[in-house]
Amino acid sequence: MDIWSILIIVLLFQGVFNLSVLSLSYIKKRQRKDLYLILITLTLVWFLLEFLSVRNTFKVPLNLFYGTRYGSWLLLGPLAYFFFKSATNSTWRFKYIDSIHLLPFIFFALIIPWVSSESLSHRQIHYGMLAVFDYRPKTVGMFEYVYSTIFYIQFIHLAVYLLFNLKLLTNYAKNLQKEYSSINDLKWLRIFNIILICILILSSAYLYILFISDAYSRSLDYIYVVPIGLFIYAISYKLYNHTWLEVKMQKRYQSSSLKEDEKETYIQVLENIMQEQHPYLKNDLRIKDLSSIVNINQHHLSQLINEHYTCSFFDFINRYRVEKAKEIMVGGSEKNLLQIAFESGFNNKTSFINAFKKFNGTTPSHFRKGLLR
Missing domain, CATH: 1.20.1070 (Rhopdopsin 7-helix transmembrane proteins)
Structure with a gap:
């Protein structure tokens, strides 16, 4: 032994x-x-x-x-x-x-x-x-x-x-x-x-x-x-005892009942809501929450985002959050990156940095340094 x-x-x-x-x-x-x-x-x-x-x-x-x-x-x-x-x-x-x-x-x-x-x-x-x-x-x-x-x-x-x-x-x-x-x-x-x-x-x-x-x-x-x-x-x-996020297996969009003339209307409503109500600032926002605000079927909203913006709901929301973070930094805020991340709708610093790099090709800290030059 x-x-x-x-x-x-x-x-x-x-x-x-x-x-x-x-x-x-x-x-x-x-x-x-x-x-x-x-x-x-x-x-x-x-x-x-x-x-x-x-x-x-x-x-x-x-x-x-x-x-x-x-x-x-x-x-x-x-x-x-x-x-x-x-x-x-x-x-x-x-x-x-x-x-x-x-x-x-x-x-x-x-x-x-x-x-x-x-x-x-x-x-x-x-x-x-x-x-x-x-x-x-x-x-x-x-x-x-x-x-x-x-x-x-x-x-x-x-x-x-x-x-x-x-x-x-x-x-x-x-x-x-x-x-x-x-x-x-x-x-x-x-x-x-x-x-x-x-x-x-x-x-x-x-x-x-x-x-x-x-x-x-x-x-x-x-x-x-x-x-x-x-x-x-x-x-x-x-x-142990971890609760995993549940997802629904979505149907194919080919069988969707959403008509072409309805798409343009909903897209305009969606963009107005994103710019005026800023729902993306809610860090636990889900597609079902946004579909209730836009007053559209959840499956149809997913279809609009995927087909019109050619991205997932995750990227669609985080792109707005990144733009909000850039707006805060351009405005000369002295808040640290974690505070800016939370204020922009992110729930942690890692997600903020990853999204920022994805949509801007650089980190938030490098972007901020560039503003000071």
């Missing part, structure tokens, strides 16, 4: 604490995303327990417990994907067809190991699945070779699902921009995926060090294990 093992035990306690808190939250609120966080946390705790057992030569009398030999990482990708689906689409429900994502894990990590029992070689059981590919002479059966290959494939499998998550995140961002003028929800979903990507990269580095280079030492086993524990902390402090 060394300092590293003690660290793993600490991380395990955090994982158990997470499971209890998430379980209570799920029982109380029945939010699907909490269910998938529970399952993800349970999977990570399983990995840490398995590693601790192997590291300290504890023998668990359950063959399926040592799941990484058979492909237990095949479970992590689908669970992360289901979490992203539930977080980015409030209408999504798990259907029987979605079970297909779990079939590789069920088949390779549960069913076959259960019916085959101790079918792997002694070296694979006690030294890892990749013992088949090392340089030592050995006799390898087809079953052993297949499962050692699956050990590699499970990491590729996870990488594919992380790419799926990136696509979901991109679509979520686009849908948010159709309805919201301020967006803060994407940060932690990105971090969630980035941490998993880092774990995957570190796992690949570990495999490289183990089988390609001569730099391996036992302490390097923790190169990917510790980040798994840190991922548990990320779930605990930033992902």
